[in-house]
Amino acid sequence: MKTPCLILAALTASLAVGNARADENDPRNWIGHDRTRPQPPVVDPGQPSTPDRAGRAPSDALVLFDGTDLSQWVAMNGEPTRWIIKDGAMECVPGSGYIRTLRCFGDVQLHLEFATPARVEGHSQGRGNSGLFFGLNRYEIQILDSYDNPTYADGSCASVYNQYPPLVNASRPPGQWQTYDVIWTAPRFHPDGSLRSPARVTLFHNGVLVQNNVELIGDTGWVTRGPYRAHPEKLPIALQDHGNPVRFRNIWVRELGRPGRPELYLADRLLEAYTGKYQVNEDRVVEVSRRGGNLFFQWAGEDFLMFATTTNRFFAKTTDIQVEFRREGDEDVAWFSVGEDPGWRAKKLR
Numbered sequence: 001m002k003t004p005c006l007i008l009a010a011l012t013a014s015l016a017v018g019n020a021r022a023d024e025n026d027p028r029n030w031i032g033h034d035r036t037r038p039q040p041p042v043v044d045p046g047q048p049s050t051p052d053r054a055g056r057a058p059s060d061a062l063v064l065f066d067g068t069d070l071s072q073w074v075a076m077n078g079e080p081t082r083w084i085i086k087d088g089a090m091e092c093v094p095g096s097g098y099i100r101t102l103r104c105f106g107d108v109q110l111h112l113e114f115a116t117p118a119r120v121e122g123h124s125q126g127r128g129n130s131g132l133f134f135g136l137n138r139y140e141i142q143i144l145d146s147y148d149n150p151t152y153a154d155g156s157c158a159s160v161y162n163q164y165p166p167l168v169n170a171s172r173p174p175g176q177w178q179t180y181d182v183i184w185t186a187p188r189f190h191p192d193g194s195l196r197s198p199a200r201v202t203l204f205h206n207g208v209l210v211q212n213n214v215e216l217i218g219d220t221g222w223v224t225r226g227p228y229r230a231h232p233e234k235l236p237i238a239l240q241d242h243g244n245p246v247r248f249r250n251i252w253v254r255e256l257g258r259p260g261r262p263e264l265y266l267a268d269r270l271l272e273a274y275t276g277k278y279q280v281n282e283d284r285v286v287e288v289s290r291r292g293g294n295l296f297f298q299w300a301g302e303d304f305l306m307f308a309t310t311t312n313r314f315f316a317k318t319t320d321i322q323v324e325f326r327r328e329g330d331e332d333v334a335w336f337s338v339g340e341d342p343g344w345r346a347k348k349l350r
């Protein structure tokens with residue numbers, strides 16, 4: 001048994017490691033001009049766009065759309081989207097629904113270019129409406145034709161919808177390419193679902209600062225605001241179908257902070273196929289369930305939220321649980337491990 005002193009020492013050591021990690025960029029932890037301070041990684045900054053030509057992303061960005069393919073995007077349920085590619089741009093097909101990224105993102109720098117329809121139709125919220133969403137469908141940065149098109153201020157282009165109007169209206173005329181450069185900080189939640197820290201956003205519209213590190217008060221919505229509803233830190237980014245053929249090009253993202261391993265947000269249909277009871281041995285059955293786009297693995301009476309790294313491999317973040325689903329012969333099987341154990345093969349019950 002550990003003495004209190006040893007426990008305190010172990011705790012202090014772990015805190016020291018934690019602090020060193022958290023504070024490695026704190027100037028008070030370095031002397032001035034410290035020669036041992038790590039050099040920043042070298043990044044090719046790419047090229048900005050011109051009106052006729054999309055630019056090139058920085059070398060450390062993940063390109064979400066380069067004008068040629070929709071492989072990073074799906075419909076909200078994970079099935080292929082009906083949005084189309086035309087003349088190097090991705091175009092919303094009215095009535096086809098929102099689209100989202102396959103990958104999940106937490107804190108990011110995001111660059112996106114959009115053009116509202118050159119042929120002006122409708123007015124107010126009905127004209128060139130789309131939206132950039134973080135947190136899957138929770139937090140909208142409005143996209144709208146706000147060039148000489150009055151609407152409510154907190155719903156105009158570059159607003160945090162229903163919360164913050166932009167500082168200025170920096171819109172270009174309809175049909176012209178416009179840019180968004182966003183710094184997004186995802187909200188964090190305590191294990192009991194209460195808010196630990198709110199979402200924050202900084203936005204440049206056509207290079208002009210329009211949102212200066214504002215703090216979201218919760219979910220954005222048409223008639224109701226917030227409150228925050230707990231969700232995983234990393235979720236897909238989405239684009240809105242609001243019934244107008246808004247076009248997009250040159251979309252890229254840089255993950256900030258410590259993003260950890262890549263996470264996928266799988267199709268509902270695929271997750272559903274994994275749900276059910278699995279026989280581990282004669283007296284043990286484990287259950288896999290789904291709530292929305294999240295899979296849960298039941299172990300020792302607890303439901304563990306699982307995160308996908310591939311289409312069939314999952315891990316938990318609160319305990320070292322790994323699960324891999326496989327088809328073996330005519331059996332559906334879950335291979336799983338908890339901590340250092342050698343792992344189990346569990347056959348799905350029909």
Ligand code: MG
Nearest residue numbers: 129130131143
């Ligand atoms: Mg919108």
